[in-house]
Amino acid sequence: MDEFQTGEEASFVVDEVSSIIKEAIEGAIGGNAYQHSKVNQWTTSVVEQTLSQLTKLGKPFKYIVTCVIMQKNGAGLHTASSCFWDNSSDGTCTVRWENKTMYCIVSAFGLAI
Secondary structure (H helix, E strand, O other), X not given: OOOOOOHHHHOOOHHHHHHHHHHHHHHHOOOOOOOHHHHHHHHHHHHHHHHHHHHHOOOOEEEEEXXXXXXXXXXXXXXXXXXXXXXXXXXXXXXXXXXXXXXXEEEEXXXXX
């Protein structure tokens, strides 16, 4: 039988998730300049690494991770999300990362099981 988890053990901790996302971005993109041919590889790496580390936390959540990489060229980008969930257990974390040539926006959603 599964052990009953309470408090922080079973909660979506935004600071913890934010650190995981930042590490995944740095690991995948790091100091690279924007290259169109690498974007698919980078986005896949960021979401898979983030998902892998979130799963290793062993918390009772289903996760959704999205990643957008955009070249810095003066164009605008607007995003929005809306969720119908339990605010006491579910959560989201969005990280905006940038370097001189690109933006990377990663969102992770945690839905309690």
